[in-house]
Amino acid sequence: MNPEMVQLALEVGFWSVLVLIAACMVVVIVGPGNIDRLVATDNALILIAVDLTLFSAARGTTFYMDAALLIAILSFLVTVVVARQLETGRIFG
Amino acid sequence: MSWLRDFAGMLLLAGGLLFTALAVFGLFRMPDVYTRMHAGSKVVAIGAPMLLLGVALVAQPEVGLQALAILGFLFLTAPSSTFASARAAHRRREPMTERTVIDELELLRHRDRDEEKEPYEVD
Numbered sequence: 289m290n291p292e293m294v295q296l297a298l299e300v301g302f303w304s305v306l307v308l309i310a311a312c313m314v315v316v317i318v319g320p321g322n323i324d325r326l327v328a329t330d331n332a333l334i335l336i337a338v339d340l341t342l343f344s345a346a347r348g349t350t351f352y353m354d355a356a357l358l359i360a361i362l363s364f365l366v367t368v369v370v371a372r373q374l375e376t377g378r379i380f381g
Numbered sequence: 382m383s384w385l386r387d388f389a390g391m392l393l394l395a396g397g398l399l400f401t402a403l404a405v406f407g408l409f410r411m412p413d414v415y416t417r418m419h420a421g422s423k424v425v426a427i428g429a430p431m432l433l434l435g436v437a438l439v440a441q442p443e444v445g446l447q448a449l450a451i452l453g454f455l456f457l458t459a460p461s462s463t464f465a466s467a468r469a470a471h472r473r474r475e476p477m478t479e480r481t482v483i484d485e486l487e488l489l490r491h492r493d494r495d496e497e498k499e500p501y502e503v504d
Contacts, residue, residue, distance in 0.1 A: 294439050297391045301432065304398050308405045315408050323414050323470045330462060331408070331424045334455065335401070338432050341448050345440035353447040360451050360458075367462035375469035 298346035305339040326370050333363035390438030397431030404428055412478040414470050418463070425459040 312332035319325045340356035373379050400423060407420025433452045437445035471486060 294387050294391065297394055298436075298439070301394050301398060301435075305401065305432070308401055311405045312408070321414060321475065323466060323473070323475055324408075324417055326466050326469075327418050327421045328408060330466070331405070331421050334425055334429055334459075337451060338429050341433060341436050341444070341451065345436045345444045345448075348441065350443045350447070353444060357447065357451055357454070360454055364458035364462050368465050371462075371465040371469040375472050 295346065298342055302339060302342040302346055305335055305342060309335050309339065322374055326367065326374065329370075330363055330367045333359055333366065337363070386438055390435045393431045393435030393438065397428050397433075397435060400424075400431065401428030412480075414475040415467070415477065418467055418470065422459075422463050425455060425463070429455060 309332050312328045312335065315328035316325050316332065319328055337356040337360040340352045340359070344350060344352040344356070369379060404420055404423035404427075407423070408417055411417040411420050430452055433448045433455075437448045437452075440448070477484065
């Protein structure tokens with residue numbers, strides 16, 4: 289495999305995952321219920337982390353990897369807190 | 382053996398893209414909240430790990446190691462976040478589709494209520 293083919297695969301993966309993130313954001317906006325919006329937000333955040341990894345590998349830099357790790361951590365926190373708010377109506381106490 | 386590593390990485394990238402696209406399609410297609418959650422969790426379970434493993438195979442080692450770190454963190458946190466959203470959906474009485482056969486959690490809740498226990502103690 290020549291490096292140009294790997295580069296092309298990474299670029300195609302980056303743009304395809306970007307389209308899938310847009311589809312998740314459509315579910316976030318028009319989704320039938322609040323739980324659907326929560327699940328779509330979780331998926332969109334994880335896909336954003338994966339997309340930053342693909343972008344970083346395609347451009348040959350490590351600059352975006354810290355942001356990807358931070359977004360992966362924050363997606364867990366966002367999902368747990370919003371699920372608790374939707375379930376009990378409160379977050380603290 | 383560099384060509385074999387690149388080939389395996391590109392195969393993993395293609396498979397991850399396929400699974401992620403099918404999971405996002407399931408978010409639009411499925412009839413109720415629980416089945417949509419079942420389809421959407423394939424992003425975390427299959428799609429993102431395949432994409433991250435593919436990046437770890439084809440990219441330079443600095444990016445690949447951090448991709449593996451993100452993968453380990455996803456495997457640690459994804460089950461509990463999916464559990465939290467599924468429990469919120471069931472406690473909010475989100476409606477199920479008409480083709481649902483059995484809701485075992487609801488049956489268990491009624492059985493516990495008959496035995497004078499408090500089944501859903503919050504906190």
